[in-house]
Amino acid sequence: MALSKLRAPRIPSQTPTVLVVAAGVWCMALLLMVAAGFCKHMGWQAAFYVLFALLFLCAFLFIALVLHGMFQAITGQIYRWRDGP
Numbered sequence: 001m002a003l004s005k006l007r008a009p010r011i012p013s014q015t016p017t018v019l020v021v022a023a024g025v026w027c028m029a030l031l032l033m034v035a036a037g038f039c040k041h042m043g044w045q046a047a048f049y050v051l052f053a054l055l056f057l058c059a060f061l062f063i064a065l066v067l068h069g070m071f072q073a074i075t076g077q078i079y080r081w082r083d084g085p
């Protein structure tokens with residue numbers, strides 16, 4: 001929670017919410033890839049499979065966010081980062 005409060009003021013208010021969340025998911029997937037590579041290198045197969053499953057979920061979520069962003073662009077209802085509910 002503290003990290004989101006630290007980063008939130010630096011995100012421009014006109015940035016689409018989908019883009020901000022997709023960037024966060026991409027960064028999380030990058031960290032999971034590094035951790036999975038380390039586990040594979042160390043021979044920890046169970047941890048590697050768990051991280052690989054989480055990486056698959058991140059990839060699925062990223063694809064869903066891209067589709068959601070396309071839907072928002074087509075319909076013209078683009079929600080901005082600081083618009084609120």
